[in-house]
Amino acid sequence: xxxxxxxxxxxxxxxxxxxxxxxxxxxxxxxxxxxxxxxxxxxxxxxxxxxxxxxxxxxxxxxxxxxxxxxxxxxxxxxxxxxxxxxxxxxxxxxxxxxxxxxxxxxxxxxxxxxxxxxx
Amino acid sequence: xxxxxxxxxxxxxxxxxxxxxxxxxxxxxxxxxxxxxxxxxxxxxxxxxxxxxxxxxxxxxxxxxxxxxxxxxxxxxxxxxxxxxxxxxxxxxxxxxxxxxxxxxxxxxxxxxxxxxxxxxxxxxxxxxxxxxxxxxxxxxxxxxxxxxxxxxxxxxxxxxxxxxxxxxxxxxxxxxxxxxxxxxxxxxxxxxxxxxxxxxxxxxxxxxxxxxxxxxxxxxxxxxxxxxxxxxxxxxxxxxxxxxxxxxxxxxxxxxxxxxxxxxxxxxxxxxxxxxxxxxxxxxxxxxxxxxxxxxxxxxxxxxxxx
Amino acid sequence: xxxxxxxxxxxxxxxxxxxxxxxxxxxxxxxxxxxxxxxxxxxxxxxxxxxxxxxxxxxxxxxxxxxxxxxxxxxxxxxxxxxxxxxxxxxxxxxxxxxxxxxxxxxxxxxxxxxxxxxxxxxxxxxxxxxxxxxxxxxxxxxxxxxxxxxxxxxxxxxxxxxxxxxxxxxxxxxxxxxxxxxxxxxxxxxxxxxxxxxxxxxxxxxxxxxxxxxxxxxxxxxxxxxxxxxxxxxxxxxxxxxxxxxxxxxxxxxxxxxxxxxxxxxxxxxxxxxxxxxxxxxxxxxxxxxxxxxxxxxxxxxxxxxxxxxxxxxxxxxxxxxxxxxxxxxxxxxxxxxxxxxxxxxxxxxxxxxxxxxx
Amino acid sequence: xxxxxxxxxxxxxxxxxxxxxxxxxxxxxxxxxxxxxxxxxxxxxxxxxxxxxxxxxxxxxxxxxxxxxxxxxxxxxxxxxxxxxxxxxxxxxxxxxxxxxxxxxxxxxxxxxxxxxxxxxxxxxxxxxxxxxxxxxxxxxxxxxxxxxx
Numbered sequence: 001x002x003x004x005x006x007x008x009x010x011x012x013x014x015x016x017x018x019x020x021x022x023x024x025x026x027x028x029x030x031x032x033x034x035x036x037x038x039x040x041x042x043x044x045x046x047x048x049x050x051x052x053x054x055x056x057x058x059x060x061x062x063x064x065x066x067x068x069x070x071x072x073x074x075x076x077x078x079x080x081x082x083x084x085x086x087x088x089x090x091x092x093x094x095x096x097x098x099x100x101x102x103x104x105x106x107x108x109x110x111x112x113x114x115x116x117x118x119x120x
Numbered sequence: 121x122x123x124x125x126x127x128x129x130x131x132x133x134x135x136x137x138x139x140x141x142x143x144x145x146x147x148x149x150x151x152x153x154x155x156x157x158x159x160x161x162x163x164x165x166x167x168x169x170x171x172x173x174x175x176x177x178x179x180x181x182x183x184x185x186x187x188x189x190x191x192x193x194x195x196x197x198x199x200x201x202x203x204x205x206x207x208x209x210x211x212x213x214x215x216x217x218x219x220x221x222x223x224x225x226x227x228x229x230x231x232x233x234x235x236x237x238x239x240x241x242x243x244x245x246x247x248x249x250x251x252x253x254x255x256x257x258x259x260x261x262x263x264x265x266x267x268x269x270x271x272x273x274x275x276x277x278x279x280x281x282x283x284x285x286x287x288x289x290x291x292x293x294x295x296x297x298x299x300x301x302x303x304x305x306x307x308x309x310x311x312x313x314x315x316x317x318x319x320x321x322x323x324x325x326x327x328x329x330x331x332x333x334x335x336x337x338x339x340x341x342x343x344x345x346x347x348x349x350x351x352x353x354x355x356x357x358x359x360x361x362x363x364x365x366x367x368x369x370x371x372x373x374x375x376x377x378x379x380x381x382x383x384x385x386x387x388x389x390x391x392x393x394x395x396x397x398x399x400x401x402x403x404x405x406x407x408x409x410x411x412x413x414x415x416x417x418x419x420x421x422x423x424x425x426x427x428x
Numbered sequence: 429x430x431x432x433x434x435x436x437x438x439x440x441x442x443x444x445x446x447x448x449x450x451x452x453x454x455x456x457x458x459x460x461x462x463x464x465x466x467x468x469x470x471x472x473x474x475x476x477x478x479x480x481x482x483x484x485x486x487x488x489x490x491x492x493x494x495x496x497x498x499x500x501x502x503x504x505x506x507x508x509x510x511x512x513x514x515x516x517x518x519x520x521x522x523x524x525x526x527x528x529x530x531x532x533x534x535x536x537x538x539x540x541x542x543x544x545x546x547x548x549x550x551x552x553x554x555x556x557x558x559x560x561x562x563x564x565x566x567x568x569x570x571x572x573x574x575x576x577x578x579x580x581x582x583x584x585x586x587x588x589x590x591x592x593x594x595x596x597x598x599x600x601x602x603x604x605x606x607x608x609x610x611x612x613x614x615x616x617x618x619x620x621x622x623x624x625x626x627x628x629x630x631x632x633x634x635x636x637x638x639x640x641x642x643x644x645x646x647x648x649x650x651x652x653x654x655x656x657x658x659x660x661x662x663x664x665x666x667x668x669x670x671x672x673x674x675x676x677x678x679x680x681x682x683x684x685x686x687x688x689x690x691x692x693x694x695x696x697x698x699x700x701x702x703x704x705x706x707x708x709x710x711x712x713x714x715x716x717x718x719x720x721x722x723x724x725x726x727x728x729x730x731x732x733x734x735x736x737x738x739x740x741x742x743x744x745x746x747x748x749x750x751x752x753x754x755x756x757x758x759x760x761x762x763x764x765x766x767x768x769x770x771x772x773x774x775x776x777x778x779x780x781x782x783x784x785x786x787x788x
Numbered sequence: 789x790x791x792x793x794x795x796x797x798x799x800x801x802x803x804x805x806x807x808x809x810x811x812x813x814x815x816x817x818x819x820x821x822x823x824x825x826x827x828x829x830x831x832x833x834x835x836x837x838x839x840x841x842x843x844x845x846x847x848x849x850x851x852x853x854x855x856x857x858x859x860x861x862x863x864x865x866x867x868x869x870x871x872x873x874x875x876x877x878x879x880x881x882x883x884x885x886x887x888x889x890x891x892x893x894x895x896x897x898x899x900x901x902x903x904x905x906x907x908x909x910x911x912x913x914x915x916x917x918x919x920x921x922x923x924x925x926x927x928x929x930x931x932x933x934x935x936x937x938x
Contacts, residue, residue: 001394001395001613002391002395003609004550004609004610004613005155005394008154008155008157008550008554009154009155013153013154013157013158013832014157014829015158015831016830018918018921019836020835023918023922025918026564026567028567028568028570029571029572029916048480049480050483051486052882052891054882071882071911072885072886072909072911073885073886073887073891074882074911074913075490075575075882075913076575076882077486077489077575078571082580082585083482091571096912097919097922098908098909098911098922099908099909099911100907100930102885102909152549153832153834155550156549156550156553157553157554158553158828158829159832159834159835160832160834160835161834161835162804162837165804165834167801168800168801168837169837170801171797171798171800171801172798172801172802172804172805174798175801176848176873176874177872177873177874179845179870245432245434245435246434249432249434249453252455316547317619319547320770323547323770324441324842325441325442325544325546325547325773326442326770326773327769328842328843329843332843332846333842333843335845336872340846394549396619397543397546397547397548397619397622397623398546398623398770399619399622399623400623401768401770403622438860439844439863440842444810444821445812445817446814446860446863466859467859467860468812468854468859469814469857469859470814470855470896471895471896472893474893474894478892486889490816490818490913492816492817493815493817493818493819493821493914494821496816496818552828553828556824556825556828556829557828557830560825560828560830573822573914574818574822575818575914782817784815784817
């Protein structure tokens with residue numbers, strides 16, 4: 001035990017720089033999602049496979065839909081990325097930042113009829 | 121008159137001791153962190169903790185006695201501050217008289233008693249258990265500690281800390297004559313300060329925070345301050361009794377030696393709290409009475425024979 | 429002397445998860461105790477019936493944050509059994525590799541917790557510091573530190589390339605170097621020995637009576653290990669020792685975990701050596717044919733048991749999970765007698781509480 | 789003037805000395821071990837003055853992990869009421885924020901905000917230690933801002 005103590009005393013601390021330095025997240029980490037609206041067809045497969053209701057599809061008709069994403073419900077499991085046949089949705093290695101309002105994090109990923117990607 | 125107030129409130133009294141207590145806490149925590157390969161707290165951490173505790177709401181559980189809970193930390197703080205007044209700092213002592221070592225030992229026992237009472241006045245089971253444990257522990261470490269303290273006193277033929285310090289300047293540090301006594305004193309001090317591995321009365325995984333479980337706000341802050349100052353007073357006493365220093369050269373050199381010795385003792389305390397697991401209370405009692413006390417008596421006999 | 433009740437939990441520094449143990453004490457002597465669980469009951473078995481098999485993989489992963497991988501592995505093997513598919517051998521080996529990494533991480537976590545409970549913070553820190561290396565490996569492979577989402581029905585999510593493999597080997601080597609010093613120190617440290625030897629012994633008969641599994645059983649000399657007794661695919665081709673200690677006390681429970689950590693490190697190396705080439709997934713249907721199956725696997729804490737019944741739809745008809753901690757929990761009231769108050773942490777830590785597993 | 793300075797000192801001290809009390813309200817352990825991980829060498833939050841405290845009466849921040857089950861609902865409220873003010877509640881993880889994966893279960897009430905006033909939500913499943921640190925920094929900023937408002 002004494003040897004471990006002396007070893008530790010004369011070795012550098014293994015503490016990460018963050019928060020006093022830049023944050024370094026590993027490459028494969030599943031963080032916030034990235035969405036490519038052009039690829040999305042609104043098929044809803046991601047919504048069906050999401051285990052945590054993190055995605056919501058509000059569909060009026062085939063062309064007229066809204067795809068919502070709720071980071072505060074998301075389980076960050078990567079199932080949507082795996083399911084999407086057209087690769088529209090994927091995880092980046094950015095950390096989702098803490099918030100004072102979980103519903104305020106909700107992101108409108110795509111509205112079908114306008115074919116635009118408005119983010120709120 | 122003015123001088124007396126200065127001694128009381130600035131040096132070596134209140135302000136100096138509070139400063140040293142906080143500095144001790146920081147050095148201790150930083151060392152522990154280094155042993156654990158961590159960075160450790162910032163330099164202002166103990167101060168921030170203290171101020172924050174004062175800013176918090178002061179809650180008392182229903183059934184606990186309010187004024188007793190308030191007065192106990194104050195009494196123990198006053199006791200350790202008074203004890204600190206009689207201990208020479210780097211050879212400087214304004215108040216010294218024959219027999220002050222006994223007064224110091226007596227005053228240093230008051231926080232333990234107050235801790236016990238604090239546990240008993242709270243209604244929580246953890247507090248009661250912690251209080252009872254602190255008293256049990258007191259009986260185990262106090263006798264070896266007293267035996268260890270009487271060694272230097274007998275060797276120098278005086279019960280005054282200043283006299284003991286003076287005779288060490290002539291004879292050489294007493295740790296050379298009584299290394300066993302020094303180890304006993306360290307063990308006793310760890311017990312007195314309720315530090316790991318003898319933090320039985322406030323063991324986190326058993327009794328949450330011991331007697332202090334139900335305390336919050338300012339009262340807790342006073343308790344923390346008491347613990348810190350008690351630690352620094354204990355360390356000062358240990359240094360004066362066992363290390364000593366060449367007196368009368370220059371106050372600056374004395375200060376330097378003194379600080380070095382303080383850091384050494386803090387290092388020993390931190391290291392021993394890192395490498396030992398907490399003992400059970402029955403193990404502590406058998407360690408105290410079966411090993412430490414006989415060893416203390418033998419070393420005392422040795423000292424007496426040496427004196428003859 | 430008067431009797432007192434120490435209520436431990438639902439919030440107590442001793443417990444990372446809420447359970448409630450009422451311990452009857454007289455002074456420092458423990459007379460007995462009673463246990464209440466169910467705080468973390470999230471109804472996962474019921475919830476699983478309302479979700480598809482694909483969603484269930486991720487739900488099952490969240491039964492427990494420490495042994496998340498072995499739960500999904502067992503579930504996936506159960507579903508694949510019903511589907512009648514066999515996943516490619518490479519996927520089996522990757523699953524086993526993750527299982528072993530998880531065992532190392534869980535045992536290191538446990539050693540740290542025990543050390544923290546007996547007031548040895550330095551060992552806690554060093555053990556958890558080494559555990560970070562395992563987490564790094566698992567994150568680099570799968571993308572998650574704790575919930576890896578490595579499994580999917582019909583294979584695994586990720587493949588390892590040569591770069592990954594050399595990275596894993598390098599880090600395991602580093603882990604081994606750092607770890608052996610700490611583990612040896614734990615074995616020889618006098619204060620740990622003083623606190624654990626002879627504390628709360630469990631006899632082999634009690635183990636059988638209470639159906640306790642895993643390291644707790646092995647520490648009492650009962651050699652049960654699902655990796656050997658009912659092996660899932662890659663384990664029948666792998667060679668490893670089942671560690672047993674005869675004493676049955678807290679010391680033996682510590683040593684079983686210490687030795688198993690080393691054994692798992694070796695096992696990881698041999699898995700990497702034997703790793704076959706090939707694909708890592710097969711295509712499977714979403715609807716599972718009707719039938720029922722039982723799969724058992726060795727989690728870090730012992731045997732996990734999955735019973736799965738399907739009625740031919742996308743949703744399971746019944747999923748029953750038996751976790752190792754639930755059996756070990758029933759031993760707590762038995763152990764809580766003729767010990768000291770200071771031994772309570774050692775007893776509670778000794779069986780490696782995972783309430784999230786037990787309550788589900 | 790003096791009061792303002794005292795207030796500012798208090799806020800500074802509160803910011804730099806957050807004692808947290810982690811409590812698992814029914815989660816899966818994942819976030820709990822990540823919180824415990826914060827104390828260990830890799831993330832060492834003692835740099836920021838954050839300590840894990842054992843007693844609710846010493847704590848400033850209640851870190852709730854996991855969805856609130858019906859069983860823990862009373863316990864979490866009891867712990868919160870024992871904490872001396874000023875006190876803050878942080879919901880760690882997606883489960884703590886909204887119920888996450890367990891939404892719809894018969895035994896799960898939902899996010900922590902169903903029971904306690906939550907100051908901060910940290911999404912993630914499980915939350916990375918970096919994200920918890922980011923959350924605690926955000927909480928510190930919130931505390932300092934509180935001084936300016938009054």
